[in-house]
Amino acid sequence: MRSLALFFFGALLGCGGAVAEPDGAVVDAAPFDAGPLVDAAGGDAAGDAAGDAASDVGEACSCPAFERCEDATCACDDDALCGTRGRAGFPLVPPAARALVADGEVVRDEVTGLVWQRTTDGTPRTFEAARAYCAALTLGGRTDWRLPARVELVTILDAERTPSLDVDAFPAPIADYHWTASRPAGAPDAAFAIYFGQGETVVAAADVAGAHVRCVAGERGPVPASRVAEGLVHDEATGLAWDREHAEGLTFAEAETRCQARGARLPSLYELHDLVDEARQAPAADTARFPDFPAAPFWSTTPRDFGEILAWVVSFDRGESALLELGREAAVRCVR
Amino acid sequence: MPKLDRRRFLTALGLGAGSLYLPSVIGRGSRAAAQAAPPTRIAFFITPHGMVPPTWQMRDPGSLATDHELDLRGLAESDFSRTFQPLHSLRDKLLILDNLTMATSIAESKRVRNGNGHDGNEHHLGQAHLLTSTWSVQRSGSTAIGGGRSLDLTIGDAVGVPGRFANRIYGFRHQHPYSFAAANEPAPREESPSAAFRDLMGFLPSGPSEPSEPAPPTRAERLRAARGSVLDFAAGEFERTAPRLSREDRQKLERHRQLIRDLELSFGGPGGGSGPVGRACDPNVTLEGNALRQFARLTALAFSCDVTRVVTYVTGHLQNADFGAPSHLNMHQDIAHNSTSDAGGYSPTMAEHMTNYNRAYAAQFATFLQELDSVPEGDGTLLDHTVVVWCTELSTGTHWRDRMPRVLAGGAGGYFRTGRYVYYAPTNVSPFSWGRPTDVGPAESHLHVSLMHAMGMRDRDSFGLSQIEDHNGATISLRGPLPRLT
Numbered sequence: 112m113r114s115l116a117l118f119f120f121g122a123l124l125g126c127g128g129a130v131a132e133p134d135g136a137v138v139d140a141a142p143f144d145a146g147p148l149v150d151a152a153g154g155d156a157a158g159d160a161a162g163d164a165a166s167d168v169g170e171a172c173s174c175p176a177f178e179r180c181e182d183a184t185c186a187c188d189d190d191a192l193c194g195t196r197g198r199a200g201f202p203l204v205p206p207a208a209r210a211l212v213a214d215g216e217v218v219r220d221e222v223t224g225l226v227w228q229r230t231t232d233g234t235p236r237t238f239e240a241a242r243a244y245c246a247a248l249t250l251g252g253r254t255d256w257r258l259p260a261r262v263e264l265v266t267i268l269d270a271e272r273t274p275s276l277d278v279d280a281f282p283a284p285i286a287d288y289h290w291t292a293s294r295p296a297g298a299p300d301a302a303f304a305i306y307f308g309q310g311e312t313v314v315a316a317a318d319v320a321g322a323h324v325r326c327v328a329g330e331r332g333p334v335p336a337s338r339v340a341e342g343l344v345h346d347e348a349t350g351l352a353w354d355r356e357h358a359e360g361l362t363f364a365e366a367e368t369r370c371q372a373r374g375a376r377l378p379s380l381y382e383l384h385d386l387v388d389e390a391r392q393a394p395a396a397d398t399a400r401f402p403d404f405p406a407a408p409f410w411s412t413t414p415r416d417f418g419e420i421l422a423w424v425v426s427f428d429r430g431e432s433a434l435l436e437l438g439r440e441a442a443v444r445c446v447r
Numbered sequence: 448m449p450k451l452d453r454r455r456f457l458t459a460l461g462l463g464a465g466s467l468y469l470p471s472v473i474g475r476g477s478r479a480a481a482q483a484a485p486p487t488r489i490a491f492f493i494t495p496h497g498m499v500p501p502t503w504q505m506r507d508p509g510s511l512a513t514d515h516e517l518d519l520r521g522l523a524e525s526d527f528s529r530t531f532q533p534l535h536s537l538r539d540k541l542l543i544l545d546n547l548t549m550a551t552s553i554a555e556s557k558r559v560r561n562g563n564g565h566d567g568n569e570h571h572l573g574q575a576h577l578l579t580s581t582w583s584v585q586r587s588g589s590t591a592i593g594g595g596r597s598l599d600l601t602i603g604d605a606v607g608v609p610g611r612f613a614n615r616i617y618g619f620r621h622q623h624p625y626s627f628a629a630a631n632e633p634a635p636r637e638e639s640p641s642a643a644f645r646d647l648m649g650f651l652p653s654g655p656s657e658p659s660e661p662a663p664p665t666r667a668e669r670l671r672a673a674r675g676s677v678l679d680f681a682a683g684e685f686e687r688t689a690p691r692l693s694r695e696d697r698q699k700l701e702r703h704r705q706l707i708r709d710l711e712l713s714f715g716g717p718g719g720g721s722g723p724v725g726r727a728c729d730p731n732v733t734l735e736g737n738a739l740r741q742f743a744r745l746t747a748l749a750f751s752c753d754v755t756r757v758v759t760y761v762t763g764h765l766q767n768a769d770f771g772a773p774s775h776l777n778m779h780q781d782i783a784h785n786s787t788s789d790a791g792g793y794s795p796t797m798a799e800h801m802t803n804y805n806r807a808y809a810a811q812f813a814t815f816l817q818e819l820d821s822v823p824e825g826d827g828t829l830l831d832h833t834v835v836v837w838c839t840e841l842s843t844g845t846h847w848r849d850r851m852p853r854v855l856a857g858g859a860g861g862y863f864r865t866g867r868y869v870y871y872a873p874t875n876v877s878p879f880s881w882g883r884p885t886d887v888g889p890a891e892s893h894l895h896v897s898l899m900h901a902m903g904m905r906d907r908d909s910f911g912l913s914q915i916e917d918h919n920g921a922t923i924s925l926r927g928p929l930p931r932l933t
Contacts, residue, residue, distance in 0.1 A: 235784075235791040273566040273590045286568055288780045301775050308568045309622070315777040320792035321784050416589050418624045418633035436620070 195292040196389040199223075199262040200331060200348045203381040205413075206269040211280035217251040217328075218280045223266050225329040228256065231285055236324055238302045238317035241290040245326035259327040261293035261303045261312065261430075265384045267325075270310030270413055270423055270432075281325075288315065288322035295429050296392040303389070303430070310415065310423065312384070312432045337400060343447070344400045349385055351378075352447040355401055357409070359442040363422050363435075366410045366443035375445035380413035380423040380432065382446060387430035395430040401444070408433065408441040485825045486606075487860045488750045488833040489902055491578065491599055491759040492815055494808040495621045496783045497841035498852045502802040503530035504545055505868045514931065517868040519543070529802055533810040534854070537820070540830060542855040542863050542932065545870040546888030549848040550923060552576035554878035554915040555583060559591075566591040573840030573848060574623040578759075580892045580911030580925070584631040593627035598895050598910060600626060600634055603757040605904050611754055617643055617742045618761035621840070626759050636761065640734050640741035647745060647754050728752035738763060739811050743818035751822050751829055756902075762811060770803040778804070783844030789882070790845045801844050812837050816856050834859035834901055849877065849887040853894065855932075859901040863932050871931075876917040885918055893929035900928055 201223040210221035218227040228250060236244060241258055248256040267276050274286035286308040293303045295314050304315045304322045315321060338345040344353045358369055370376050386409075388397045393406040408424035415421045421434040424441050435441060505528050509515030519527075519538040527535045534541060552572045559567040564587065566572075571591045575583035578597035585591050599614050607613030616626050616636040624633035637643045728751045734741045739762065746758045767774050776782055785792035786801035815835065822829035837854040841847065858865050873886035895910040909926045917923050 237792070272588050273568045273571060278564055288784070298775055304777075304780060306780070308570070313777045313780060314775070315780045316775060319781045319785055319794070319797070321780045321790075416586070417620070417622060418592050418631070419620075 195258075195260050195294065197260075197262070198337075198346070198348060199266070199385050201225075201266070202349050203262075203266065203351075203379070203385055205379055205381065206271070206277065209266075209277070211267070211277055213280055215251055217253075220266060223263070223329075225259075225263060225266065225327050226251070226253070227267060227281070227328075228326040229281060230283070231289075231323055231325050233285055233323070235287070235320050235322055236290070237320045238290055238322075240320065241322070241324040242292065244324050248326050250326075253328050255328045256326040257328065258290055258292035258324065260331075261291040261305075261387070261389065262385060263327055264289065264291045264305050264325070265312070265381055268305055268307070268310060268381070270380050271415060273308060273310075275305075275307045275310040285323045288313070289325050290322045293389045295389050296395070298392075298429075310380075310432070311434070312425075312430070314429050314431055339400065346385070349382065351382060351385075353378075353386070353401070354445045357401070357403075357405070357442050357444040359405060359407060360440045361410070361443050362440060363410055363437035366441070367412075369443055370445035373445050375447045377410055377412035377443065378446040380411040380425065383409060383411045383423075383425045383444075384430075384432070386444070387425065387427065389430060392429055394427040396427050405442055408435060410435075410441045410443050485829075485832040485860065486753060486756055487862070487902055488756040488758075488829075489599075489602055489859070489898060490746060490750075490757070490815075490819075490833060490835045491625075492812055492835055492837045493577070493618075493621075493625055493759070493761045494805070494811075494837070494839050495762070495764065496779075496801075496804075497839050497843040497845075497847065498530055498805045499786050499798050499801045500843065500850055502798070503528050503805065503852050504850075505531075505543070507545075507868065507870060509870055511870075512872055514872045515870050516931070518866060519868055520866040530805045530852075531809055531854070533806060533813045534816075534856075537813060537816050537856065539866045540816070540820070540856055540858065541867075542865045543868045544853040544855065544894070544929075545850070545868065546873070547851045547853055547871065547891045547894060547929075548875065548877070548887040548889065549573065549576055549842070549851055550875065550878055550887070550890035550915060550925070551580045551582075551892065551912050553848050553881070554912075555591075556881060557879035557918075558582075559585070560879075564588075569846040569848065570840060571623055574621065574625055576911075577838060577840050578625050579627060580895055582912070586631070590623065592623050592631055593625070593633070594630045595627065595911060596629055597625065597627045597634070598898065599757050599759045600628060601910070602899060602902050602904065603755070605899075606756050606902050608753065608756070612647075612749075613755065614757035614759065615643070615647070615749060615755050616759045616761070617745070618738075618759075619763040621761060621764075625761065625840075640738060640745060643742070643745050644734065644748075647749050740814060740818070743815040746815070747818045747822050747829060750819070750833060751824065760815065762808060765804060765807055770800065770807040772800040772803070776800065786844040787847070812854070812856075819857065830857040832860045833857040834863060834898065836898065847883055849883055851891060853891070862901040869931055871929075875923050876919055876921065878915055878917050878923065880918050889929060890915075890923065890925050892925035893927060896926070897928040897932050 204222055212219045212221060213229060216229055218229050220227065228248070245256045245258045250256060267281070269275050269277060274284045276284055278284060284307060288304045288306050291303045291305065295301055295303065298314060300317050301314045302317045303312055305312050336347055339355070342355050344355055346353065354373065354375065361369060367377055386401070387395050389395065391397070394404040395406070396404040398404050404427060406428040408426045411423045411425065413423045415423060415434050417434070420437065422437055423432055424435045425432045505517055506526065507515070507517060519541055522538065524532055524535040531543065555572055555576065556567060556569070559565040565585045566589070568590070572583060575591050575593045578599055579593045579595045581595040583591040583594045599616070603614030616634055618636065619638060624636065626634040626636070628634045637646060734744070742760055746760065749755045749758060767776060767778065772782060782797050782800045782804065784790060785794060785797040787793060787798070816830055819830040819833055819835070820828045824832055835856040837856070839852060842849060842851045855863060871888040874889050875887050877883065877885045877887045892910060892912065896907060899907045899910060913925050915923050915925065
């Protein structure tokens with residue numbers, strides 16, 4: 112099923128037409144969904160992603176974020192999923208570098224361009240009820256409210272504290288689970304939620320009224336190209352350059368050492384979340400850009416002080432996050 | 448894992464001996480304790496989240512407005528609450544307490560909500576207060592954490608024997624720690640059973656250089672070495688290496704085990720030991736099974752050998768498959784948060800999953816108790832001379848902190864009258880009106896005082912905060928033991 116509105120939006124933007132780099136590197140102008148999507152039955156069709164990515168090069172177009180390019184137009188397979196999956200179209204900065212400006216009933220994020228509902232109503236809802244609530248919301252003179260995508264809600268997460276967000280920008284927050292609009296591959300009755308009582312991202316049952324809602328407004332914008340060159344994936348939206356290689360079985364200190372030796376660093380939790388591809392599972396990642404991506408926890412450099420210092424990891428089995436003791440082992444993908 | 452070779456094997460047998468070490472306190476402790484009555488011990492068994500009141504509380508004919516109790520000993524398994532049915536076989540040794548309140552934690556919720564920028568997460572507050580019963584440390588920009596020396600360490604201070612461990616903390620991490628040396632200073636916790644064993648028994652593995660081939664030992668050397676190897680080899684090396692031993696080496700091993708028995712006789716004196724601890728202290732621990740079973744055995748070992756008298760065990764997290772819940776459900780958001788009828792997303796299905804979750808932990812608790820109960824000691828068992836406290840940081844998955852589920856097992860040497868289900872009528876107004884009834888049962892702080900008294904600390908009349916204010920500003924005294932336990 113295609114979205115007519117997105118079709119016109121895509122047509123207005125036109126096809127950006129990714130080109131091949133002189134050195135032969137692949138230019139991938141499409142977001143995650145450019146690769147084969149998980150089919151309706153939840154099967155993972157990511158196995159041939161590398162080949163498909165190559166074939167996309169000549170026909171990619173500049174679509175709104177989270178949509179995919181097909182036949183030179185922007186489209187999605189399921190309206191319920193449009194706009195809810197994929198990479199961020201904006202920098203993913205740590206809490207200290209954010210620019211959240213309270214403006215009456217809303218909060219404007221001057222880094223991402225998103226506008227947030229400032230206070231929530233304290234009512235836990237099912238996933239569908241949450242979507243309906245946002246769609247019906249009129250606030251701050253706007254009516255274009257929607258449930259945030261996972262990577263959007265991550266931009267107001269502060270996983271080092273409880274409540275896990277900026278309490279000056281968002282006063283008296285509900286430090287509990289909040290729905291995202293993103294649904295994981297292979298779990299049609301589930302959706303991602305973020306726990307603002309601690310910071311983790313989880314997959315939860317969509318039909319349980321167990322999470323709260325903080326709506327967002329604002330254009331998602333096109334996802335700029337990501338470019339693969341010299342063993343790195345350059346992401347223009349976030350400004351990050353990721354190692355295509357990874358290492359497994361490292362402690363936190365070993366992971367840090369590895370990154371330093373490569374002239375790189377460990378990613379933050381927020382940056383690492385951008386590598387999650389909800390359209391895939393095990394791994395929940397784009398294997399065209401990152402071959403042999405293991406469905407394993409990856410270290411972030413974002414800490415959590417629970418009396419002992421822990422670090423956040425993102426598991427690329429489904430894209431959830433958790434805390435891990437520094438002496439345990441996880442995988443690492445360095446970033447610059 | 449240490450490499451197994453002939454030299455190491457001989458060393459482990461006590462025939463190489465140079466690299467082995469056993470704190471002399473073990474032998475002294477065994478001999479000294481053999482002369483006396485069994486000491487009283489305490490263990491805390493901590494599981495995460497909370498329970499489902501209608502399925503952990505007994506079908507109790509009494510009025511909720513008045514104190515009353517049930518005799519557990521005459522109840523059939525079908526009469527037990529569904530959550531606690533796995534404990535039915537141990538009912539004579541249980542003391543189930545209904546309607547305690549984690550009052551200090553609720554009082555802090557009131558303070559936090561009146562302030563700004565504080566961590567009011569009920570899990571975090573529950574974890575901070577569970578064993579401290581005092582204001583948490585609110586760390587700016589971070590989380591709330593325990594604000595004082597915890598009960599387990601405090602009891603260890605009082606009952607620990609010089610030269611031995613005052614307490615041991617085993618198991619896993621829920622979120623924040625429960626045990627604290629001081630405010631914002633978590634006490635060390637050991638997650639590895641094998642490391643815990645080495646720690647208990649004073650086993651020091653061989654250094655980088657392997658010992659040289661030993662000369663034939665004298666009998667005195669064999670005994671001295673064997674005392675060291677008794678406790679390290681039998682449990683540590685045997686468990687790891689036995690499957691790979693040759694027939695000849697197995698025979699050597701058996702001879703070594705006989706030597707251990709001889710030593711135990713020597714500890715206890717002629718006739719197999721005159722005291723109960725000498726007989727019960729069996730270092731031949733096999734670290735088999737899951738972590739719970741291993742830690743249960745280690746606790747039994749530590750208690751029976753009087754290496755420590757206080758153990759805190761933090762259980763591991765359950766996977767959904769462990770309690771029959773579908774894998775797509777998130778344990779915290781989907782199940783726990785919707786398991787009581789006051790939850791927005793309540794469903795009987797989630798309550799059922801939460802009940803099964805706690806039944807699984809009840810089965811673990813039963814395993815823990817059975818390990819202690821399997822060790823004869825004096826005229827009873829090790830469990831009889833211990834009190835094991837099953838506690839949770841919350842009352843329910845929906846963050847209640849009144850009607851806390853609490854199970855005491857073992858009589859602490861006859862201090863507690865077991866075989867009973869004791870209900871406490873509401874006696875206090877809650878410190879904070881937060882959607883729960885304001886008439887609540889006695890503060891758990893009183894139970895802490897009772898536990899200290901059971902461990903011989905009779906001069907203590909409070910632990911942590913000694914008073915708080917109720918919702919109306921009246922004083923709630925937290926002094927004195929919990930009535931009706933002895």
